[in-house]
Amino acid sequence: MSDTVLLKVSGLTKSFGGVEAVRDCSFSVQEGSITGLIGSNGAGKSTTVNLISGFHKPDRGSVRFADEEMVGHSPDQIAARGMIRTFQTTREWGSLTVMENMLVAAPSRGRDSVWRSLFTPRAIARSDREDRRTARSILGEIGLLGLRDHRAGELSGGQKRLLEFARIMMARPRLALLDEPLAGVNPVLAERIDHAVGYLRSSGITLLIIEHNLGFVEAVCDTAVVMALGTAIATGHMDELRKSPAVVDAYLGVATVA
Amino acid sequence: MSTFMHAVGFGLVTSALIALSAVALSLQFSVSNIPNFAHGEFLTLGMYGALVAQYVTNNVFIDVLVGAIVVATAAWLINRTIIEPFNRRGAKVTVLFVITIALSFMIQNGIIIFFGGTTHSLVVPSETVSQVGPFLFTATDMIVMGVSVAIMVALHVTLRYTTFGKSQRAVADSRELASVTGINMPRVVALTWLMAGGIAGVAGAVIAFQGGTFSPLTGYTFLLVTFAAAVAGGLGRPYGAMIGALILGLVTEVGGAYLASSYKQVIAVGILVLVLLIKPGGLFDARGSTAI
Amino acid sequence: MIDYIVSVLTLVAIFAILALGLNIQWGWSGMLNLTYITFAAVGAYVSAGFDIGPPLYAHQQTYIIRLSTPFPVALLAGTLAAGVVGAIVGAIALRRLRSDYFAIVTLSMGLVIYQVVAQNRGIFGGQVGLFGIPQPFADLLPLTPQQYTYFYLGMCLVALLGVYLLVRHMFGSPFGRTMRAIRDDELAAQAFARPVFWFKLRAFVFGALIAGFGGALLSHFVGAFNPAGWTPGETFVLYTAIFLGGTGNNLGSILGTLIFVGIVSEVTRYIPPIPGNPDANEALRGVVGGLIIILVLRYRPHGILPEPRDKDAERESKAGTDAHLPAAPAVASTT
Numbered sequence: 053m054s055d056t057v058l059l060k061v062s063g064l065t066k067s068f069g070g071v072e073a074v075r076d077c078s079f080s081v082q083e084g085s086i087t088g089l090i091g092s093n094g095a096g097k098s099t100t101v102n103l104i105s106g107f108h109k110p111d112r113g114s115v116r117f118a119d120e121e122m123v124g125h126s127p128d129q130i131a132a133r134g135m136i137r138t139f140q141t142t143r144e145w146g147s148l149t150v151m152e153n154m155l156v157a158a159p160s161r162g163r164d165s166v167w168r169s170l171f172t173p174r175a176i177a178r179s180d181r182e183d184r185r186t187a188r189s190i191l192g193e194i195g196l197l198g199l200r201d202h203r204a205g206e207l208s209g210g211q212k213r214l215l216e217f218a219r220i221m222m223a224r225p226r227l228a229l230l231d232e233p234l235a236g237v238n239p240v241l242a243e244r245i246d247h248a249v250g251y252l253r254s255s256g257i258t259l260l261i262i263e264h265n266l267g268f269v270e271a272v273c274d275t276a277v278v279m280a281l282g283t284a285i286a287t288g289h290m291d292e293l294r295k296s297p298a299v300v301d302a303y304l305g306v307a308t309v310a
Numbered sequence: 311m312s313t314f315m316h317a318v319g320f321g322l323v324t325s326a327l328i329a330l331s332a333v334a335l336s337l338q339f340s341v342s343n344i345p346n347f348a349h350g351e352f353l354t355l356g357m358y359g360a361l362v363a364q365y366v367t368n369n370v371f372i373d374v375l376v377g378a379i380v381v382a383t384a385a386w387l388i389n390r391t392i393i394e395p396f397n398r399r400g401a402k403v404t405v406l407f408v409i410t411i412a413l414s415f416m417i418q419n420g421i422i423i424f425f426g427g428t429t430h431s432l433v434v435p436s437e438t439v440s441q442v443g444p445f446l447f448t449a450t451d452m453i454v455m456g457v458s459v460a461i462m463v464a465l466h467v468t469l470r471y472t473t474f475g476k477s478q479r480a481v482a483d484s485r486e487l488a489s490v491t492g493i494n495m496p497r498v499v500a501l502t503w504l505m506a507g508g509i510a511g512v513a514g515a516v517i518a519f520q521g522g523t524f525s526p527l528t529g530y531t532f533l534l535v536t537f538a539a540a541v542a543g544g545l546g547r548p549y550g551a552m553i554g555a556l557i558l559g560l561v562t563e564v565g566g567a568y569l570a571s572s573y574k575q576v577i578a579v580g581i582l583v584l585v586l587l588i589k590p591g592g593l594f595d596a597r598g599s600t601a602i
Numbered sequence: 603m604i605d606y607i608v609s610v611l612t613l614v615a616i617f618a619i620l621a622l623g624l625n626i627q628w629g630w631s632g633m634l635n636l637t638y639i640t641f642a643a644v645g646a647y648v649s650a651g652f653d654i655g656p657p658l659y660a661h662q663q664t665y666i667i668r669l670s671t672p673f674p675v676a677l678l679a680g681t682l683a684a685g686v687v688g689a690i691v692g693a694i695a696l697r698r699l700r701s702d703y704f705a706i707v708t709l710s711m712g713l714v715i716y717q718v719v720a721q722n723r724g725i726f727g728g729q730v731g732l733f734g735i736p737q738p739f740a741d742l743l744p745l746t747p748q749q750y751t752y753f754y755l756g757m758c759l760v761a762l763l764g765v766y767l768l769v770r771h772m773f774g775s776p777f778g779r780t781m782r783a784i785r786d787d788e789l790a791a792q793a794f795a796r797p798v799f800w801f802k803l804r805a806f807v808f809g810a811l812i813a814g815f816g817g818a819l820l821s822h823f824v825g826a827f828n829p830a831g832w833t834p835g836e837t838f839v840l841y842t843a844i845f846l847g848g849t850g851n852n853l854g855s856i857l858g859t860l861i862f863v864g865i866v867s868e869v870t871r872y873i874p875p876i877p878g879n880p881d882a883n884e885a886l887r888g889v890v891g892g893l894i895i896i897l898v899l900r901y902r903p904h905g906i907l908p909e910p911r912d913k914d915a916e917r918e919s920k921a922g923t924d925a926h927l928p929a930a931p932a933v934a935s936t937t
Contacts, residue, residue, distance in 0.1 A: 131795035143790035145783040151914040156783040164776035412895035419888030427881030579710035
């Protein structure tokens with residue numbers, strides 16, 4: 053892990069109908085790290101992810117990603133700069149096969165333009181073959197290769213989660229925002245998710261993981277950011293955070309009981 | 311009397327007609343969450359219901375009532391036999407919308423098969439014209455506005471003061487919450503189709519009486535005007551639909567008086583497109599749209 | 603009898619081309635365009651306007667353009683004009699709309715275009731429309747009128763084949779894949795860096811171009827074109843064909859057109875008419891069409907031919923040994 057800051061969120065504020073969901077929230081993510089974003093329900097974690105990824109427009113504040121301001125860009129522009137997010141519910145392209153999901157997830161570099169599809173079929177076919185090879189090896193690593201010709205909508209909940217990791221691997225972003233990657237996953241598959249996280253990290257993708265499951269965060273994350281009432285109240289290693297009275301008050305005390 | 315006041319007078323009558331139609335559409339949408347493309351054909355069914363009744367009696371009120379009963383029954387049956395089974399399997403809104411388009415074509419063409427594609431007319435009671443303030447209204451105009459106001463009041467009382475009306479509003483606000491609080495959702499939805507169908511039937515019959523003649527396509531030509539009023543008022547808000555109807559009635563009649571009258575519908579859909587693009591929540595919507 | 607079959611088949615071929623274009627918009631991209639036939643009408647009118655000459659008598663017929671161009675120029679002009687109108691309508695209707703609102707906006711804009719064209723004699727002849735549209739290549743070919751109908755059928759079948767091959771290529775291309783992904787889940791497509799609005803607009807224009815192409819073939823087949831030829835009912839016929847044949851499946855669009863336009867509609871035409879009700883037979887087509895849509899969605903939502911599925915395992919075994927090479931490390935997607 054280097055000391056470069058890849059993502060720097062400062063003073064982020066957003067209210068819906070007069071209720072401040074996120075207020076003056078600031079934290080940063082180191083390049084190459086796995087950072088957890090934790091906090092109780094309603095702490096504003098998901099809104100924060102939506103703000104960072106451009107799906108919501110913040111009222112105030114800034115999101116700097118790789119030294120570039122992201123606020124004001126659309127979600128697809130932000131994604132094109134190398135920040136890919138997932139959603140709390142899996143959002144696979146259901147009628148496409150697992151393999152096609154992978155091919156769409158690959159960085160497009162303008163390849164899916166109408167003109168190129170029409171007039172440079174050879175170049176398209178060549179890059180398609182390359183992408184398929186890459187996708188097969190990723191699916192093999194994640195354990196979905198046997199299902200590659202199944203429509204993604206037919207997969208089980210846990211398999212859909214794994215496909216999500218595979219798609220991110222395919223997209224090769226610099227930063228991936230994982231919004232509750234364990235939601236709806238049965239404990240048997242949790243191990244494979246652990247494995248998938250390790251796989252993403254080993255290929256140099258920085259991760260920001262929003263998660264309720266503290267055991268998981270403790271196991272995989274280098275640092276964690278604790279959110280409460282719409283703002284980041286503490287940052288550090290999990291064992292430090294456990295000792296912080298403010299954090300325990302706001303969140304951990306409740307969560308460890310539950 | 312000036313062209314302008316004349317047009318405003320027409321506008322008020324048109325508003326009364328649109329209001330009936332738009333309130334029915336909006337009420338049904340608020341509870342079922344399906345934009346009903348077959349709504350125009352509900353109006354048409356009301357017209358032909360009244361026509362059939364007129365073979366038996368010339369009593370306008372009975373004819374309108376028959377129109378209402380016909381459409382209420384049809385709407386209830388459609389929900390029961392076609393919409394409900396799709397809902398139970400969790401069909402997407404787009405699929406249900408396509409279903410209502412298919413229904414629209416089936417009903418429209420079904421009416422052509424039974425009654426022919428030509429126009430029919432309803433016998434209107436003697437037309438005395440009376441001066442009301444600055445406006446000239448025929449007896450039919452007065453009845454139309456009277457019926458419209460009466461239905462609006464009745465709807466208001468139902469929504470506000472009856473248990474059924476309260477459960478309708480609860481379902482409209484949040485389906486999840488409503489089902490948790492023990493409201494029998496399928497029953498509320500079914501009765502709403504019945505009720506909205508009844509109002510649409512009244513609207514259709516009244517449109518036919520006021521216009522004199524009608525064809526199997528008359529209801530369909532009202533569809534986009536109705537959508538325009540309902541959307542301007544915020545689709546799914548019956549009270550907004552009333553105000554939307556007033557705006558649409560006045561703007562189309564006054565605009566039509568100065569432009570060619572064939573452009574009334576164009577004015578209406580112009581309003582519809584503008585509202586959908588600029589303020590899709592309706593003209594009185596305070597909230598912004600959210601992405602997720 | 604043979605003349606009748608030739609004429610029905612020509613109509614089927616033209617409608618199949620139209621269905622393929624609509625299948626791009628609705629089948630692959632999930633855009634419920636309720637005024638698709640308007641783009642066919644643009645192609646029909648503009649192409650005819652290009653190759654009809656000036657009227658013999660000033661009062662006879664009024665319309666714009668009148669260039670007496672050869673048919674290929676007219677065909678190209680009609681196709682492009684439909685694409686331009688498609689770009690304008692699409693750019694307006696696709697602004698942040700849920701799918702049912704999008705449908706209503708397309709219907710509304712179609713109605714406005716319809717009224718303007720139907721009410722103004724000076725554009726394309728108003729209600730009267732255009733007539734005396736020249737038969738393509740007729741002056742170059744020494745054919746009897748009957749032989750010409752075979753020729754025209756042949757031309758339409760070749761056009762259909764060409765459009766089908768083009769559309770099939772695009773379906774499996776990265777563009778087609780992205781469109782289907784957007785249809786399945788727009789937010790996820792955005793999250794993977796796809797500008798949804800622009801992609802939808804491209805697919806919308808692509809479909810409109812094909813509509814214009816088919817529309818040009820239609821008006822030159824009939825020899826006349828007026829507002830009765832592009833009512834919402836025609837769009838509905840195409841949707842019925844697509845739902846029946848299999849939404850998203852290009853071959854299905856052709857099959858559905860063959861069944862619904864070629865067989866069902868023709869059969870309803872020959873059922874003994876109800877005395878005093880000349881409209882009943884045509885109306886029966888609408889009732890049957892509605893019924894088909896509802897029954898298909900209820901009992902066989904994917905239609906006769908479901909959307910084709912990518913078969914990567916087959917590709918891999920065909921490609922042979924290179925399949926198991928380690929993946930080349932991809933470059934991070936920074937721009």
